Amino acid sequence: MPIVSPIPLNPLVDGRQSERALLVRRGVQRMLLQMNAHVLPELSLASGRRADLIAITRNAEIWIIEIKSSVEDFRVDRKWPEYRLHSDRFFFATHPEVPASIFPEECGFILSDGYGAEVVRDAPEHRLAPATRKSLLMRFARAGAARLLAAEMAGVSVPSIEGESD
Numbered sequence: 001m002p003i004v005s006p007i008p009l010n011p012l013v014d015g016r017q018s019e020r021a022l023l024v025r026r027g028v029q030r031m032l033l034q035m036n037a038h039v040l041p042e043l044s045l046a047s048g049r050r051a052d053l054i055a056i057t058r059n060a061e062i063w064i065i066e067i068k069s070s071v072e073d074f075r076v077d078r079k080w081p082e083y084r085l086h087s088d089r090f091f092f093a094t095h096p097e098v099p100a101s102i103f104p105e106e107c108g109f110i111l112s113d114g115y116g117a118e119v120v121r122d123a124p125e126h127r128l129a130p131a132t133r134k135s136l137l138m139r140f141a142r143a144g145a146a147r148l149l150a151a152e153m154a155g156v157s158v159p160s161i162e163g164e165s166d
Helices: 019-034 071-075 080-086 130-153
Strands: 038-044 050-056 062-067 089-094 108-112 117-121
Touching: 019 038, 019 050, 019 062, 019 089, 019 108, 019 117, 038 130, 050 080, 050 130, 062 080, 062 130, 080 089, 080 130
Parallel strands: 062 089, 089 108
Antiparallel strands: 038 050, 050 062, 108 117
């Protein structure tokens, strides 16, 4: 086993996410799991941006969920419109202490309490071009496989998902 690995042991811990943002993420991930969607946090996109959460739903839609932990977090973010170029639906997610009224009506809205979440406003659909979809699906698959390998190499027990139906 090499001393230095090209695969970080935990690619999701970089110190940039606040505790509040991590709680929102956990609730949204639980909701997506209940919806039978597959989700990856902190996925780098072809544009160089990094999506807080990206999900592939049961009907093969690609969702990007941008987590906002405060009003100020939303106000300083000017990159979120770019995420629409990489998703079929785009959502903001936050917690009950952030007013829903600050988020644009043309985006979906998810409210999370850390234990679960609810889609309060569905996001309008804007289907990806086939080439963009293929590229994004490959990025999702490669990142997921790399993270699985890193977890196994770090000795983390990873459950099998055999028998899962499509």
